[in-house]
Amino acid sequence: MNSGIDWMLVLCVVVLLVFGLIMLYSASSYNSQIKFGTSSWYVRRQLIATIIGIGVMIGVSFVPVRFWQKAAIPIYIVAVIAMLLVLTPIGEEYLGARRWLNLKIISVQPSEILKIAMVCAMAYFITRFIKFLGDWRIYTIGFGICMIGCILTLFITDDLGTTIIIFAMGFIMLLVSSTKIRYLLITAVAALVAVVGVILLKPNKMVRVQSWLHLEQYSDDIGYQITQALYAIGSGGVFGKGLGKSTQKMGFVPESENDMIFSIICEELGIIGGIILIVLIVFLIWRMKKIYDRTTDLFGRLIIVGVASHIAIQTFVNIAVVTNLLPNTGVPLPFMSYGGTAVVFLLVEIGMVLAVGRTKPEDPEKKRSDYYQRDKERGVIYFQ
Amino acid sequence: MRKRNRKHVSERKIMSSRFGIVTIVFFVLLALIGVRLIWIIAFDGSKYSKAVLAQSETSSNSLTSKRGDIIDRNNVQLATSTKVYNLILDPRVILTNEERYLEPTVTAVEQCFGIAADELRAKIAENPNSSYITLTKGLTYAEVEGFLGMKEKDTKINGVWLEESYKRNYTYGTLASSVIGFTEGGNGAYGLEYMYNDELTGDDGMEYSYVNSNNVLETVRKDAEDGNTIKTTLDYNIQAIVEKHIAAFQEGISPLTVSCIIQDPNTGEILAMADSKNFDPNNPRDLSFSYSPEQIAAMSDQDTTNALSEIWKNFCVTQSYEPGSTFKPFTLATALEENRVSKSDTFHCDGHQVFFEGSPWERTIWCYERSGHGDMDLMGTISNSCNVSLAAIAGRVGVDLFCKYQRKFGFGQYTDIDLPNEMSCEGLLYNESNMTDLDLACNGFGQNFNLTMIQMSTAFCSLVNGGYLYRPYTVKGIYNSDGELLKSFDRVLVAQTVSPQTCDYLKDCMRLVVTEGSGVLADVPGYKIAGKTGTAQKGDKTEDVYLISFIGFAPFDNPQVVCYVTMDEPVIGDQSGYAAKCFSMIMTEVLSYMNITPDNLQ
Numbered sequence: 001m002n003s004g005i006d007w008m009l010v011l012c013v014v015v016l017l018v019f020g021l022i023m024l025y026s027a028s029s030y031n032s033q034i035k036f037g038t039s040s041w042y043v044r045r046q047l048i049a050t051i052i053g054i055g056v057m058i059g060v061s062f063v064p065v066r067f068w069q070k071a072a073i074p075i076y077i078v079a080v081i082a083m084l085l086v087l088t089p090i091g092e093e094y095l096g097a098r099r100w101l102n103l104k105i106i107s108v109q110p111s112e113i114l115k116i117a118m119v120c121a122m123a124y125f126i127t128r129f130i131k132f133l134g135d136w137r138i139y140t141i142g143f144g145i146c147m148i149g150c151i152l153t154l155f156i157t158d159d160l161g162t163t164i165i166i167f168a169m170g171f172i173m174l175l176v177s178s179t180k181i182r183y184l185l186i187t188a189v190a191a192l193v194a195v196v197g198v199i200l201l202k203p204n205k206m207v208r209v210q211s212w213l214h215l216e217q218y219s220d221d222i223g224y225q226i227t228q229a230l231y232a233i234g235s236g237g238v239f240g241k242g243l244g245k246s247t248q249k250m251g252f253v254p255e256s257e258n259d260m261i262f263s264i265i266c267e268e269l270g271i272i273g274g275i276i277l278i279v280l281i282v283f284l285i286w287r288m289k290k291i292y293d294r295t296t297d298l299f300g301r302l303i304i305v306g307v308a309s310h311i312a313i314q315t316f317v318n319i320a321v322v323t324n325l326l327p328n329t330g331v332p333l334p335f336m337s338y339g340g341t342a343v344v345f346l347l348v349e350i351g352m353v354l355a356v357g358r359t360k361p362e363d364p365e366k367k368r369s370d371y372y373q374r375d376k377e378r379g380v381i382y383f384q
Numbered sequence: 385m386r387k388r389n390r391k392h393v394s395e396r397k398i399m400s401s402r403f404g405i406v407t408i409v410f411f412v413l414l415a416l417i418g419v420r421l422i423w424i425i426a427f428d429g430s431k432y433s434k435a436v437l438a439q440s441e442t443s444s445n446s447l448t449s450k451r452g453d454i455i456d457r458n459n460v461q462l463a464t465s466t467k468v469y470n471l472i473l474d475p476r477v478i479l480t481n482e483e484r485y486l487e488p489t490v491t492a493v494e495q496c497f498g499i500a501a502d503e504l505r506a507k508i509a510e511n512p513n514s515s516y517i518t519l520t521k522g523l524t525y526a527e528v529e530g531f532l533g534m535k536e537k538d539t540k541i542n543g544v545w546l547e548e549s550y551k552r553n554y555t556y557g558t559l560a561s562s563v564i565g566f567t568e569g570g571n572g573a574y575g576l577e578y579m580y581n582d583e584l585t586g587d588d589g590m591e592y593s594y595v596n597s598n599n600v601l602e603t604v605r606k607d608a609e610d611g612n613t614i615k616t617t618l619d620y621n622i623q624a625i626v627e628k629h630i631a632a633f634q635e636g637i638s639p640l641t642v643s644c645i646i647q648d649p650n651t652g653e654i655l656a657m658a659d660s661k662n663f664d665p666n667n668p669r670d671l672s673f674s675y676s677p678e679q680i681a682a683m684s685d686q687d688t689t690n691a692l693s694e695i696w697k698n699f700c701v702t703q704s705y706e707p708g709s710t711f712k713p714f715t716l717a718t719a720l721e722e723n724r725v726s727k728s729d730t731f732h733c734d735g736h737q738v739f740f741e742g743s744p745w746e747r748t749i750w751c752y753e754r755s756g757h758g759d760m761d762l763m764g765t766i767s768n769s770c771n772v773s774l775a776a777i778a779g780r781v782g783v784d785l786f787c788k789y790q791r792k793f794g795f796g797q798y799t800d801i802d803l804p805n806e807m808s809c810e811g812l813l814y815n816e817s818n819m820t821d822l823d824l825a826c827n828g829f830g831q832n833f834n835l836t837m838i839q840m841s842t843a844f845c846s847l848v849n850g851g852y853l854y855r856p857y858t859v860k861g862i863y864n865s866d867g868e869l870l871k872s873f874d875r876v877l878v879a880q881t882v883s884p885q886t887c888d889y890l891k892d893c894m895r896l897v898v899t900e901g902s903g904v905l906a907d908v909p910g911y912k913i914a915g916k917t918g919t920a921q922k923g924d925k926t927e928d929v930y931l932i933s934f935i936g937f938a939p940f941d942n943p944q945v946v947c948y949v950t951m952d953e954p955v956i957g958d959q960s961g962y963a964a965k966c967f968s969m970i971m972t973e974v975l976s977y978m979n980i981t982p983d984n985l986q
Contacts, residue, residue, distance in 0.1 A: 175402060176402045176406060230428070231435050231436045233421065233432070234425065234428050234429045234430075234431065234432025234433060234435075235432050235433040235436040235437075237433070238425060248436060266421065271421040275418050278414050278415075278417060278418055282411055285410055285411075286407070289403065289404070289407045292403060293400060305403055305406070308410075309406070309410075312413070313410075316410070316413045316417065319417045320417060320420075323417060323421065325417070325420055
């Protein structure tokens with residue numbers, strides 16, 4: 001514990017990554033063979049991204065948290081620009097969704113960058129204005145940082161799932177920061193109204209809600225993906241068909257290497273496999289809560305809140321969709337789904353949490369005397 | 385200072401407790417998913433397992449097989465199947481991402497196939513849940529090539545695909561249409577296409593996936609097996625000659641139908657078979673080959689149906705009629721074979737003969753020559769085509785023998801030719817128990833009973849080949865798609881009808897018909913043609929409607945071709961010379977085509 005690195009958390013992340021790569025290989029091999037003539041196309045790219053991600057994570061874990069606090073706003077601006085670039089010709093389309101930036105060598109999904117940038121910016125803002133969050137104007141500005149992210153993801157990439165996740169992350173960060181409950185309630189109600197509004201206005205979203213409510217009627221078209229995912233989970237049983245023995249991945253579950261990977265995990269490893277995955281995520285969040293509790297630095301704490309919320313909510317939303325608890329929104333499963341940008345930036349987030357964990361708890365007395373020293377130098381006179 | 389510190393601590397506490405609550409909420413949500421998973425397994429597990437098994441087993445693809453060809457005796461292709469493409473629209477796929485697919489797809493389809501984009505948009509909008517709308521059928525590869533290229537390049541073109549199938553193609557259109565028939569929905573509907581449907585039809589292949597015992601999905605492909613090729617006994621050239629001439633006579637004297645069979649008397653093979661009621665098997669519902677536009681326009685639905693069955697019908701095997709004088713050689717052959725006449729017998733004809741004189745059933749039969757033929761020898765009865773004499777000969781033969789020989793020659797029975805809808809005429813013949821003397825007399829010169837052209841032609845073959853009655857047939861062999869012979873068909877002897885001596889005598893009689901009798905027009909320069917004319921009065925013998933015919937053979941000493949021409953209700957009435965002329969024109973070309981050495985005529 002001398003280095004300050006939470007090795008339990010690192011272990012948990014490594015287990016998740018290895019588990020993820022194995023399952024991705026299994027779930028993607030058939031589609032990969034069909035599309036690219038080799039069974040390992042997806043897993044090779046994911047492996048490269050994971051290795052890069054681990055390198056970046058180690059690097060980030062040595063970067064002092066202070067750095068992120070100072071760089072928060074510039075990073076946020078870069079992320080916003082990256083989002084806007086999707087609209088330019090370097091934006092890239094896949095399966096009818098324009099969500100990527102084609103940087104010649106690699107494709108990057110800027111909404112993944114936006115998540116971490118938004119967390120930093122919110123953390124910076126709340127840390128700075130914690131005393132004034134009771135003022136509705138300050139609160140609105142803080143919330144605006146989150147809302148800009150939401151608006152960008154919703155209107156540029158038409159990605160309601162990611163929008164909801166970004167909103168939830170920002171909302172939880174504000175919730176934790178001892179703000180007025182009244183404001184939070186208003187925000188929550190407004191967000192609910194906005195989501196309902198979007199669903200009602202966009203026919204393609206409305207159909208998804210209908211197919212969620214009446215899956216049987218839509219099992220051949222819009223609900224096909226979810227129906228097949230449920231078939232996969234149901235046919236896997238308690239212990240599963242065995243690793244690599246999924247039949248649903250063979251052309252039945254669309255996107256089996258992506259949003260629907262959880263259904264293949266359950267088919268091959270049973271609900272035992274699915275529950276183990278959930279337990280690993282729970283453990284990860286619990287470790288983050290531990291770091292949170294021993295961190296005194298507000299900015300660091302808020303980073304942890306943001307990152308933990310990201311992982312927890314995204315995991316929940318993804319699996320809830322696959323098990324038809326929520327309408328199909330299309331968010332990937334952290335550590336499992338195919339997606340290079342996602343895994344790299346997820347590991348950046350973990351790296352930041354590790355960096356927060358490394359920061360020595362401040363001695364309140366020392367801090368006070370530091371302030372005293374500084375103020376004395378500035379000639380501030382204390383009246384006691 | 386103290387106060388500030390306290391406030392700071394309380395803030396931290398609030399934050400800790402709030403994030404604690406948030407974490408617990410996360411855990412509860414994730415636990416909820418665990419519960420949901422257990423729920424799925426507990427309540428729907430077996431249902432979903434079955435669904436997975438069911439869809440794995442039924443995942444299959446049909447691979448279309450090619451229908452076999454029909455070729456003539458010299459391997460000329462008469463019917464074949466060519467690969468074509470059907471353009472299928474899948475609105476459901478397009479609507480999965482309307483913005484992306486709709487416009488590029490309808491534009492491409494309009495550009496490549498000339499289907500209006502608006503029409504496509506309407507179809508897609510009207511059938512959003514359909515996955516299979518046929519837009520165009522029977523496109524050739526050249527027509528779809530451009531579209532396939534575009535589709536490969538542009539992934540935005542989606543929801544339109546080309547289904548491979550085969551189109552039946554009849555190389556020579558109307559040629560031999562009555563024999564070949566046509567297909568409907570991939571199955572033979574008439575003619576050889578119907579008769580040999582099982583041989584021609586291939587086995588469609590399948591590509592299916594199933595889950596094996598190790599729960600691994602396996603794909604099995606069974607290739608389509610193409611249908612067999614049937615080689616007919618028809619000769620494309622002879623068939624074409626025949627059709628050319630019957631078409632000319634149809635045009636010239638407008639009978640209901642002109643029909644012709646050309647048969648090899650030594651085997652029973654059909655070399656050509658045609659009637660003037662033609663159709664194009666490529667488009668079997670087109671009446672224009674047999675009816676004028678005015679006639680077609682005037683037809684009611686019922687008329688159209690009747691007209692269609694009329695053109696699809698093979699006159700030569702399906703239509704029965706009274707043969708008339710062409711039957712006379714059979715009567716004489718019977719009498720000679722049973723020694724009821726002697727070659728030195730003479731006959732006298734007054735032009736008519738009265739039966740049942742003085743009774744209510746009194747009836748007179750007339751000769752063509754109403755003034756009478758006078759005295760004649762046995763050969764003269766045939767060359768003069770004298771009804772009175774033939775009635776007398778039939779009377780000598782008697783009812784029992786006459787009926788026995790009719791059966792022996794195959795009349796009133798199926799010839800068993802390999803063509804559909806053959807008529808046996810069994811009920812249209814008299815038998816021993818119901819034949820009166822008048823019936824016997826009339827039957828003797830070919831009236832009052834019915835037969836089909838194929839029966840007549842087949843029986844006639846046995847009269848000229850030494851008495852061997854062979855089963856007529858139109859298919860020589862069946863080959864698989866690789867060209868290997870699977871089955872071959874040879875001549876089948878059905879009966880021995882008369883002795884060679886009788887045959888020789890009758891051939892001499894029939895030679896006389898052409899040299900000095902009623903059939904002089906049938907002559908072909910350079911050949912010793914022999915045959916018999918026929919003028920059959922139709923119906924109840926009161927109207928002047930006739931079926932005229934000529935049946936003959938060549939060469940004289942070693943007959944290789946029998947040709948039978950009939951004209952049903954020609955406007956020229958009872959002049960059988962037209963049939964003889966048609967015979968002559970056909971045989972002139974056929975004999976030269978077949979390289980048959982001209983007879984030595986001194």
